[in-house]
Amino acid sequence: MKFRRPGGDEPELNLIPFIDVLLVVLIFLMLSTTYSRFTELQVNLPTANADPLKDRPAEIVVAVAGDGRFSVDRQPVDGRSVEGLVAALQEAAQSRKDPVVIVSADATAAVQSVMNVLDAARRAGLVRITFAAQHGQGN
Template sequence: MNFQRGRTREEPEINLIPMIDVLLVILIFLMVTTSYAKFSELQINLPQAGGDATVAEAKPINVAVDASEHYAVDNQTISFNGVEALAASLKKAAGDQTDPTIVINADAKTPHQAVVNVMEAARLAGYGRITFTTQNQSK
């Protein structure tokens, strides 16, 4: 028995509206749950190029720290009396330079705090260009 003799059969169709709704909900979920990490940026003073101007090459300030936390600024041993005193020693070594490069030569077994002390002293002195000295491993 065919009860659907007079009816025409409807073709199945895909309804896109619920699929779009689901995709929008997923998109909103991803936007809300994504964490946006802010990384602190280093302040870098980029060199400027000029045809006529010549820039005098700055002399770096070498700060050495050994494993027993003895400090030396430009090969002159200083006693560590605090970060402020170390900052004053850096300013004295810089002379008339406005932003010299601080080169930290730390022993491999130097405590982390000693290196941080040098970095903090450079910050207090107003010097932002800091670099570290390393050596290659011999195999």
């Protein structure tokens, strides 16, 4: 028993028109797509426009230099350890009632240095902490 058709060739699938259509779609997508690069993150720091306070006797200003050095009320702190900063903050807070710690960090200071100031203030029992900002230019 022979079930094949006599003289019939096997059907062939022509892929060339299919590939042509895919190439046209690919070229259309390449030309219509916009590519944007995010090479850096633009950050605009806030500015303070409030009127300056006249009486600030309970402020403790902690300055953080770009290389990680600290100073408390313009007095340099020996070393860069948290323990030394805790001692300096406790000494500065002794004569003040309910002091406010103002962190004034350099723009190039490492985030870890600022976190060390926050940790030292917490260890010294100082809970009122704020950050210094640049004064606005009349915005």
